[in-house]
Amino acid sequence: MFSLDDKVAVITGAAGGIGFATATRFAAAGARVVLADMADAQAKATEIGGIFVRTDVSVEAEVEALMQRAVDEHGRLDIAVNNAGMMIVGNRIMDEESDAYRKQFEVNVMGVIYGIRQAAKRMGTGGAIVNTASLAFQRSGSGISGYVISKAPIVNLTRCAAIELAPQGIRVNAICPSTTDTAMGWVNNYARISSPLGRVARPEEMAAVIHFLASDDASWVNGEAIVADGAIMCGPTPALQAAANAAE
Ligand SMILES: NC(=O)c1ccc[n+]([C@@H]2O[C@H](COP(=O)([O-])OP(=O)(O)OC[C@H]3O[C@@H](n4cnc5c(N)ncnc54)[C@H](O)[C@@H]3O)[C@@H](O)[C@H]2O)c1
Secondary structure, three states, rough: OOOOOOOEEEEEEOHHHHHHHHHHHHHHOOOOOEEOOOOOOHHHHHHOOOOEEEOOOOHHHHHHHHHHHHHHHHOOOEEEEEEEOOOOOOOOOOOOOOHHHHHHHHHHHHHHHHHHHHHHHHHHOOOEEEOOHHHHHOOOOOOOOHHHHHHHOOOOOOOHHHHHHHHHHHHEEEEEEEOEEEOOOOOHHHHHHHHHOOOOOOOHHHHHHHHHHHHHHHHHOOOOOOEEOOOHHHOOOOHHHHHHEEEE
């Protein structure tokens, strides 16, 4: 069950956080893993028996070279996890000078489009693609509009891709994580008490969902965006209400 034996998987944003946890889990499940990131992940790739390809996902030629490298190395490509992402905090709508919208769009949206396209071209007649969106597709915030509007489209993009690639036997799904304990995650007391479980997520918990979506066990799950938020969106927690009331 959930075996990835003989599967070849590319994971972007794999130098740390959710991406590395996913690559580690995939390798343990039998996959041959190709780790991609702008940052160096050579040692980490070696540690889990994979290979590392330095890649900027916002440059299509680099994503193309990445996916081709997986095929050259292992003869096939079965799984692509388009997980690389960036967040610029403090970018406000009224800030006319900011380049933050364009930058985040190029990495978080175009990076996923390039990943889907270049992976699907090489998947033959079957495969699984998982895109990392964010709970930010449902929730907004001050100073992160560039991030929010670069993550929300991933959900609809995933649905479009699921329809377009279904004739090729490729499933496309997304995960929408809440705050996760990674370099990017905003791990603070607000995040903890906003969660009914009283903590933020661990990257391994996101990797487990991605693993399911990437595996053949999810063969009837397609065009789906799995919200992995520990019930945060269910409503305010007693701890959050108490903190707000205490501040009155
Ligand atoms: N941590 C959270 O709270 C959280 C919540 C929701 C969604 N996410 C999403 O999860 C994904 C993984 O993030 P994480 O939390 O593991 O953080 P992270 O910072 O540990 O990982 C992100 C990785 O993406 C890489 N990256 C950034 N820009 C890149 C580019 N242009 N090309 C290639 N690699 C690039 C970074 O070097 C980094 O290794 C991201 O898409 C992020 O938006 C994270």
